[in-house]
Amino acid sequence: MKTADNAPARKGDAPTALTWFREGAMTAWPICFGYIPIGLALGVLASQAGLPAWAVTMMSVLVFAGSAQFICVAMLAAGASAGSIIFTTLAVNLRHFLMSSSLAVHLSGVRRLFLSFFAYGITDESFAVNMTRFREGNWGRWQAITVNQLANLAWITATTCGALLGQFIPVGAFGTDYALTAMFLALLIFQLHDIIFILTGLISLCIAVLWYLFIPGDSYIIGASVTAATIGYFLKRYRDKRR
């Protein structure tokens, strides 16, 4: 894709590395900001469910998947078995399969070791931010992995703090509950490149609401996005043929 992306990393290139880090950090802060209230809430819930603080830290390091971790805490509190928790985690996180596939378009030819590290940090939030930046251009794998890892750091810190401080923190003060929603809204606006994208978004919205209302669980995310992207793809082909 981009030649700069495929170039091998140059050692001792301090100013560039610093620039990459700064660009990554400038892009990552809304994610980190949004993770603080959610991470604190998770930590508080986990400590109320009887998990020690070190276990919360361990979970955030090994799993790094917000919704799955909330479900895990709820299932542990309800006395579920490890097997059923692991299976539920797989079901909830299968959506990342799609995100990883989309990111592969922008990381083609990159070393497999780098890709293996990068994959750890693919979340809904880092995916949405990195895809937007990759598409705008002027974005590389090092900025992208900085975003992933800073978000990871914020997540581990926030969940651990929540577990340590227990019920002492007022969750959701100053509208922090809305931080990630606002971020998704902004990223959505940045994704609307032409009428096909707008239509795909509207179709996905309708399917997701209906799917969510009638089918329990989180399958609406994969169900709606795969269906809408497929319809959008055929709409694009139809338009391109008529031109």
Next chain:
Amino acid sequence: MTFIDYLFLFGGMGLVTYIPRWLPLFYLAHRKMPQWLIDWLSLIPVAILTALLAPILFTDQSARSLEIGKPELLVAIPTLIFALKTKSLGGTVLVGMGLYWLTGIILT
């Protein structure tokens, strides 16, 4: 639960979380993808974003029922306009948070 119990549980969860994130990247990044797949994948971000937002904006998530006009949706309108006008990610997050906070104060 002991340390080993937690390690087994979180290790298992970590593995099933990591594999779907890793497998496509690991294989697809070194294949020549057909154009139809690239076109299809380019529509995935917008579809996922709206799918993630849909229940937050249009449903009561505790009762899992349709709800039109909840504060999240009302705040989303000026937030979207701000994002469209400024193209600023951080600014939009701050504006959205501020409006949501104000809405909470007005409604309670």
